Amino acid sequence: MEMQDVIEEGYVGILEDLRKRSLWMLHYCTACGAIELPPTITSRFDAERFGIAPFVTSRQSDILLVTGYINIKTLRRIVTVYEQMLPPKYVIGFGSCTINGGIYWDSYAVVKRLDLYLPVDVYIAGCMPTPMAVIEGFRSLMKLIDEGKANGWKKYIEDNAYYKENQRKVLG
Amino acid sequence: MVEKIVLVLTPVLAFFVGIFLVGFKRKMVARIHRRYGPPLHQPLLDIIKLLAKKENISHGVMFDLGPVIALGASILTVLFLPLPGFKLLTPYGDLIAFLYIMVIGSLGMALGAGESGNPNASIGIARALTLMLGYDLPFIIAGNTLILKYGTTSLFNLMNAQSNLHWNLFFLPLTAVAGFIATYGAMGEHPFDVVVAPQEVATGPMVEYGGKHLGMLMIDHAMHVYIETALFVTLFLGGASNIWIFILKQLGVVIVMTLVDTVLPRFRIENAVRYFWRWPTIFALLGLFIVYLGG
Ligand code: SF4
Secondary structure: OHHHHHHHHHHHHHHHHHHOOOEEEEEEOOOHHHHHHHHHHOOOOOHHHHOEEEEOOOOOOOEEEEEOOEEHHHHHHHHHHHHHOOOOOEEEEEOHHHHHOHHHOOOOOEEOOHHHOOOOOEEEOOOOOOHHHHHHHHHHHHHHHHOOOOOHHHHHHHOHHHHHHHHHHHHO | OHHHHHHHHHHHHHHHHHHHHHHHHHHHHHHHOOOOOOOOOHHHHHHHHHHOOOOOOOOOHHHHHHHHHHHHHHHHHHHHOOEOOEOOOOOOOHHHHHHHHHHHHHHHHHHHHHHHOOHHHHHHHHHHHHHHHHHHHHHHHHHHHHHHHHOOOOHHHHHHOOOOOOOHHHHOHHHHHHHHHHHHHHOOOOOOOOOOOHHHHOOHHHOOOOHHHHHHHHHHHHHHHHHHHHHHHHHHOOOOOOHHHHHHHHHHHHHHHHHHHHHOOOOOHHHHHHHHHHHHHHHHHHHHHHHHHHO
């Protein structure tokens, strides 16, 4: 029994190590922050050298980038997209708007904290975050995956009632 | 005995060579963009990651079988290709059989993608089959030119007939150009990448595939790259005396293709078919005519 645990742990360890080198992101470009993604991906900052490539459908991606303020209308789509993605999946909150509403903190149409509705693994602060900050965010996500701490998707399954309750509160 | 072992191991070899070619291509594209680019083994990492996904979403039996049929067709196609010094599977008519089997993969994908019910998938697969109509015409004419010239349909004999620099590239340049453009279209490079066009149809037939399905499709893609380049090397670049030269020639084909691929935008589907039915077909017909006159 114990032997099996050791083997399984080693297997998962190796897998995490490989997994962090290949992350496909779904850039759900909800708002202004998305404009920082092209320089991050193209020649100057070259995210592909970490194995991070943009992908277009939720079925194929590992990271959900929520780039900026979230309208109540958009939240519905974001939740759908997140639930369509295949686990293990990670969420990156991008810009101050996802942390506390940013400059839209008193708007009636904007939800303020992303992690009430989805389990966020990494936040990238800034309005808007520079490509350097974005790359740094990716690096910290890779580090978390390596240490086995990027468990947002498990949390979403375990605390599903909590997240659903919060979502219901704003979406009605 | 050796023949049988080689036969069994060929798909594995094809997979790894294909992975290497795909990785090389990604690196090269990055360098042309003046980027550093992903490591050479990046496609392998992608495949491992996809195969290690926790869940899989299925839309039905045919949806699951689609990638299996595609991969199975690729493995079968690999077995028909001659390796340097080895004649795999079937004694007669393998060029013709080859051309037929290569289609099965696309049909499998069509059935699988069709069941997913996603409109992007249907559009993608319609484009794939239409494009096939385009590049198959010049390719079949080019293949028939070779059959006419050498009087054989065996890929192994065609390969051997070109030893000592008697490459078809030098002696039948028009046919070779037609064959190259057709192969290029079959690989789905720019400007013929209408099928997967991420900006228009969100990777087309693959749109609903994720996780292990997509992993299998990526394995299939790697083998497909091997098949297309190997076929071109066998038919026009004189094959090779050992496996390393063979891979080197495949790499050459990939390099030339990537150089073109990186700088071109995308055709619309009707333009792509029109292009195939015009230039490569004219070249192929001229080549056929020359061979016919020359005896
Ligand atoms: S944090 Fe700033 S840049 Fe990002 S969405 Fe909000 S206002 Fe726009």
